[in-house]
Amino acid sequence: MNDPFARLPEAPSFTVTSTTVADGERLPSAQHSGMFGVPGGQDASPQLSWSGAPAGTKSYAVTVYDPDAPTGSGFWHWAVANIPADVTSLPEGAGDDSGSGLPPGAVQLPNDARLARFLGAAPPAGHGEHRYFITVHALDVTDIGVPADATPANLGFTMAGHILGRATLIATASIS
Template sequence: MTETWHDPYKELAELREFGSFDVTSTSVADGQPIATLHRSPGQGGSSVSPQLTWTGFPADTKSFAVTVFDPDAPTQSGFWHWAVFNIPASVTSLDENAGAEGGRGLPAGAVMLRNELGERAYTGAEPPVGTGTHRYFTVVHAVDVDSLDVPDGASPAILGFNLHFHTLARAIIVPTASAEDAS
């Protein structure tokens, strides 16, 4: 992760510290602009979720969750692009477009919540003109239970609340986007 940026997972003293493991991607790179394919249609993209592979997670991991969050969105609460949980512990990667509408590309048992646009899908980056470079915290959470009991209509923030109490470690990759690099 680029050290010059603040990390919303570390900046609040009230949040627990977690161990870390590794996440890699053939789609996005830490600190690098997100390719058009993974941006929203408003910036010429197709909202294709990135490919992710993770290794080195704790041996007692029972499931995973994946979230994509933009803390730089011009809101007071950021912007959730994707939230998936109850990914079986035997799954250590997601293909590109696993976040297609309705979760068609997800493994059996995984649950996808509605993003900020109200869609059960990954929504690509679309930082507004004039808001600078946004960071897209793409996080794989190693979870200590097989299944999180998160209500069907819950927001990604409710998932985050549950993850606070059940995360063993996190793997983070932070690609970027600005309106200016979309053209």
């Protein structure tokens, strides 16, 4: 099982929940990609709420990653950095083109389609079930220091020494 966190330092867990996505369940159609031609897809980022982050948390980052994409490197669907520590939820659709539901100071980085927004699931037809790791990272800095055009992989590398805790939901999708 290709676990994107298996080779990273362990981090204490805390809780992330969603009114739109259930851990271990299939992604709703709104979280699929209409931009990539999935019927009913709305490219709407899921609603997220989190609690129990470690003491000393100064900001959060949120990432959505598909390790099962047929790329050799997976596919980053969303990356948001510099979410203030007093913010513990994001509304559904926060990751639209303008980041309208994100708090001031938060930065959406370009995903693997080079769009600075949430891009919904679009596994290739017949490729089987894909897993989507929806993760909230608790960080020990208020600003992680990556430029707005950085890649999600660069964010991950930069965050590695600043992660105090990690909360993950794993949802699935497949297209026949």
